[in-house]
Amino acid sequence: xxxxxxxxxxxxxxxxxxxxxxxxxxxxxxxxxxxxxxxxxxxxxxxxxxxxxxxxxxxxxxxxxxxxxxxxxxxxxxxxxxxxxxxxxxxxxxxxxxxxxxxxxxxxxxxxxxxxxxxxxxxxxxxxxxxxxxxxxxxxxxxxxxxxxxxxxxxxxxxxxxxxxxxxxxxxxxxxxxxxxxxxxxxxxxxxxxxxxxxxxxxxxxxxxxxxxxxxxxxxxxxxxxxxxxxxxxxxxxxxxxxxxxxxxxxxxxxxxxxxxxxxxxxxxxxxxxxxxxxxxxxxxxxxxxxxxxxxxxxxxxxxxxxxxxxxxxxxxxxxxxxxxxxxxxxxxxxxxxxxxxxxxxxxxxxxxxxxxxxxxxxxxxxxxxxxxxxxxxxxxxxxxxxxxxxxxxxxxxxxxxxxxxxxx
Amino acid sequence: xxxxxxxxxxxxxxxxxxxxxxxxxxxxxxxxxxxxxxxxxxxxxxxxxxxxxxxxxxxxxxxxxxxxxxxxxxxxxxxxxxxxxxxxxxxxxxxxxxxxxxxxxxxxxxxxxxxxxxxxxxxxxxxxxxxxxxxxxxxxxxxxxxxxxxxxxxxxxxxxxxxxxxxxxxxxxxxxxxxxxxxxxxxxxxxxxxxxxxxxxxxxxxxxxxxxxxxxxxxxxxxxxxxxxxxxxxxxxxxxxxxxxxxxxxxxxxxxxxxxxxxxxxxxxxxxxxxxxxxxxxxxxxxxxxxxxxxxxxxxxxxxxxxxx
Numbered sequence: 001x002x003x004x005x006x007x008x009x010x011x012x013x014x015x016x017x018x019x020x021x022x023x024x025x026x027x028x029x030x031x032x033x034x035x036x037x038x039x040x041x042x043x044x045x046x047x048x049x050x051x052x053x054x055x056x057x058x059x060x061x062x063x064x065x066x067x068x069x070x071x072x073x074x075x076x077x078x079x080x081x082x083x084x085x086x087x088x089x090x091x092x093x094x095x096x097x098x099x100x101x102x103x104x105x106x107x108x109x110x111x112x113x114x115x116x117x118x119x120x121x122x123x124x125x126x127x128x129x130x131x132x133x134x135x136x137x138x139x140x141x142x143x144x145x146x147x148x149x150x151x152x153x154x155x156x157x158x159x160x161x162x163x164x165x166x167x168x169x170x171x172x173x174x175x176x177x178x179x180x181x182x183x184x185x186x187x188x189x190x191x192x193x194x195x196x197x198x199x200x201x202x203x204x205x206x207x208x209x210x211x212x213x214x215x216x217x218x219x220x221x222x223x224x225x226x227x228x229x230x231x232x233x234x235x236x237x238x239x240x241x242x243x244x245x246x247x248x249x250x251x252x253x254x255x256x257x258x259x260x261x262x263x264x265x266x267x268x269x270x271x272x273x274x275x276x277x278x279x280x281x282x283x284x285x286x287x288x289x290x291x292x293x294x295x296x297x298x299x300x301x302x303x304x305x306x307x308x309x310x311x312x313x314x315x316x317x318x319x320x321x322x323x324x325x326x327x328x329x330x331x332x333x334x335x336x337x338x339x340x341x342x343x344x345x346x347x348x349x350x351x352x353x354x355x356x357x358x359x360x361x362x363x364x365x366x367x368x369x370x371x372x373x374x375x376x377x378x379x380x381x382x383x384x385x386x387x388x389x390x391x392x393x394x395x396x397x398x399x400x401x402x403x404x405x406x407x408x409x
Numbered sequence: 410x411x412x413x414x415x416x417x418x419x420x421x422x423x424x425x426x427x428x429x430x431x432x433x434x435x436x437x438x439x440x441x442x443x444x445x446x447x448x449x450x451x452x453x454x455x456x457x458x459x460x461x462x463x464x465x466x467x468x469x470x471x472x473x474x475x476x477x478x479x480x481x482x483x484x485x486x487x488x489x490x491x492x493x494x495x496x497x498x499x500x501x502x503x504x505x506x507x508x509x510x511x512x513x514x515x516x517x518x519x520x521x522x523x524x525x526x527x528x529x530x531x532x533x534x535x536x537x538x539x540x541x542x543x544x545x546x547x548x549x550x551x552x553x554x555x556x557x558x559x560x561x562x563x564x565x566x567x568x569x570x571x572x573x574x575x576x577x578x579x580x581x582x583x584x585x586x587x588x589x590x591x592x593x594x595x596x597x598x599x600x601x602x603x604x605x606x607x608x609x610x611x612x613x614x615x616x617x618x619x620x621x622x623x624x625x626x627x628x629x630x631x632x633x634x635x636x637x638x639x640x641x642x643x644x645x646x647x648x649x650x651x652x653x654x655x656x657x658x659x660x661x662x663x664x665x666x667x668x669x670x671x672x673x674x675x676x677x678x679x680x681x682x683x684x685x686x687x688x689x690x691x692x693x694x695x696x697x698x699x700x701x702x703x704x705x706x707x708x709x710x711x712x713x714x715x716x717x718x
Contacts, residue, residue: 055624201580
């Protein structure tokens with residue numbers, strides 16, 4: 001126990017040690033976080049009226065980002081599967097980077113849900129046992145369970161593996177393999193259940209579609225690995241940890257498969273919505289073509305589709321074996337899917353309202369500041385996690401080199 | 410990133426540096442949180458730890474009602490009478506609205522606002538009236554929500570008021586993660602404003618656009634307060650919680666009609682007990698041409714539209 005606490009002490013200490021670039025980066029993130037805290041203080045004081053939301057469009061960028069980030073968290077398993085199912089041992093350490101990303105993403109998800117609440121002081125009503133938890137009736141209660149469960153699973157996998165590495169021993173299979181496989185199933189479940197939040201609403205035809213769940217998974221397994229490809233290169237650049245090119249190309253092949261599936265499912269959705277002439281496709285008309293002179297989202301969705309198609313073509317071409325092009329394709333995919341799945345999925349579900357009113361939504365400045373703050377918080381967490389994990393994986397921070405004064409024997 | 414060589418014991422310099430950084434951080438955080446200085450309405454401890462309405466013992470309920478009366482008196486200078494009327498046995502309320510007669514005057518909307526202590530700024534209204542063209546269609550998308558004519562009725566149009574349908578199979582109740590909204594035995598779907606966490610999932614789920622969220626602190630002029638209040642009904646709400654039509658629970662459970670019905674100059678609105686075969690609503694459902702809005706969703710509303718035949 002004493003040793004474990006000392007391990008944490010060393011980790012925390014190293015987390016705040018770095019060169020000027022490291023401090024600069026953390027400093028910038030902290031400033032953005034404080035901006036978000038300030039904006040949230042205003043929202044807490046004045047209510048959600050400080051956002052662009054209304055009775056007509058009652059969820060906005062908070063829930064949009066939440067949905068996107070659940071996908072990012074779920075995609076962490078895309079690093080786990082090659083290692084544990086296909087025994088690609090070379091990528092073993094990268095699992096840790098993926099799961100740390102999942103932890104940071106879930107923390108951001110929880111933050112986004114919290115800032116969306118009208119009465120955050122009553123969050124305890126949601127705690128099973130103390131409050132009243134509407135399980136299994138409400139899909140939101142399922143989401144609370146699976147998200148927190150996923151957070152714990154990933155914290156366990158990361159924490160346990162990193163500590164074992166620190167002590168220089170092999171992780172026990174009993175303590176890790178079952179949890180890893182549980183984590184794989186759980187990853188699919190968090191995103192499916194997040195899709196069910198929307199799919200389960202019979203009065204919103206735009207969401208009440210069986211293909212929404214598969215689309216969520218496909219887009220998550222595109223944007224997630226694409227984001228990890230970019231992250232791994234940053235790790236390679238700013239630390240002396242060696243990330244093999246093979247790791248990047250394994251991820252590339254995942255994105256190469258997931259992106260066309262994502263586009264295929266989108267085509268299915270579009271066909272169903274536009275070929276038939278029933279009256280239930282008003283939201284799709286609003287999103288893709290504009291409705292009764294309202295078309296705030298039209299440029300966004302076509303930008304997203306353009307980015308996705310360009311990214312898909314780049315990924316298919318041999319050109320994307322060159323890292324520069326692979327990076328371009330990944331950046332386009334992440335942005336494209338963020339738009340498509342965030343604003344392009346949440347907002348049109350509300351326009352028009354179920355009784356035919358059209359009210360458009362634009363996030364307010366305060367709302368955007370809160371979002372930026374939460375994103376900066378996520379990056380801050382991920383940076384700190386990596387700063388702790390990399391030296392341990394590298395063997396620079398280990399039990400063997402504990403300073404003599406620790407005297408833990 | 411810096412190397413591990415920087416890991417060292419506490420020196421005087423690193424101690425000073427850490428202290429300075431911590432002080433600067435604390436100062437920055439304090440100034441970021443500055444807006445909270447103006448907060449005047451932190452929830453009281455009693456409200457914070459209060460249990461769900463259905464779990465309150467009679468003694469606790471009395472205390473809660475007293476607390477609410479005190480709070481209303483403090484805020485509006487009027488001593489209200491806050492009750493928690495129970496549903497009556499053998500009663501299931503339904504509403505019937507005559508689309509052939511409704512003239513679109515919106516008197517129901519304003520009577521509802523006055524009765525139910527709804528916020529005047531921003532305006533919160535439970536009833537939305539649509540002006541629909543007589544053009545051979547029945548398409549809600551062609552309805553005008555913000556019509557403002559010189560006089561009503563308007564030739565070439567009919568009017569369709571929409572409010573909470575008090576569904577037997579309510580999507581809003583199904584999705585609420587904390588059971589802050591539920592169906593009472595007399596068919597009224599109610600909200601515990603002291604339990605709602607403000608996630609707005611019910612608002613997304615409702616196919617009738619019946620729910621209203623308090624995006625800011627409601628404001629009601631003191632002289633406009635209706636002091637006849639009920640816990641599940643028209644007591645003043647605070648920001649951050651959901652509200653909606655509750656069939657005027659403070660009136661209907663005491664044997665009165667809802668305010669919207671009493672205000673209607675054309676007699677388009679009918680309300681009563683569907684379990685009583687001799688009630689007016691029973692007669693309408695048995696003898697008139699009845700329409701249910703969005704029947705295909707399977708929500709089984711207790712709100713019916715009918716036509717003169």
